[in-house]
Amino acid sequence: DTGVSQDPRHKITKRGQNVTFRCDPISEHNRLYWYRQTLGQGPEFLTYFQNEAQLEKSRLLSDRFSAERPKGSFSTLEIQRTEQGDSAMYLCASSFRETSGIKGDTQYFGPGTRLTVL
């Protein structure tokens, strides 16, 4: 299967600990997105990369959050000093930037990482 993959699928941690999630996008996709989803809500945008450049960050992305995409392939999202309010599903998506023709690149999502902060 060549879809978006995320690791781990589940993470339980204690408040104050650091956690790191990994996302592997579809191989030919040059854009990668991170979202957070809580119960009863749609995905909320956190940040996105085009190749290795982080082009946009949401105000939801506090200083405790950092994301990288060092070689324009996989990406990591780190949360430092986790808080109970960080408990959520963290979704990664990827898309291919269309330089001509049909625009409105479609995002394809991974299965998500469910974080529980105790």
Place this chain on the structure above:
Amino acid sequence: AQSVAQPEDQVNVAEGNPLTVKCTYSVSGNPYLFWYVQYPNRGLQFLLKYITGDNLVKGSYGFEAEFNKSQTSFHLKKPSALVSDSALYFCAVRDSSGGSYIPTFGRGTSLIVHP
């Protein structure tokens, strides 16, 4: 600014009956509109999108959606519902004239198809 509303938290329909999941949007320019489906403990799966052209868009699993510019709506439809269609459905919009490539998602509508 862009926004999307899914006015129904839950839609109930009997198997074999037609279904409609509603979505309305607001953008400054022309919209790009998307529907996704999410099964329990899974990520979102792309169903269909409207970029330009025909107002009726056909997508995966027999779903279709109709773009209505005057009513700023993009309702998801299926002629005959299956029990396996039971899931959470999300509508998303992106302003084609904006500088951001980030869509805004609705809160989701839970579709329950009864046998």
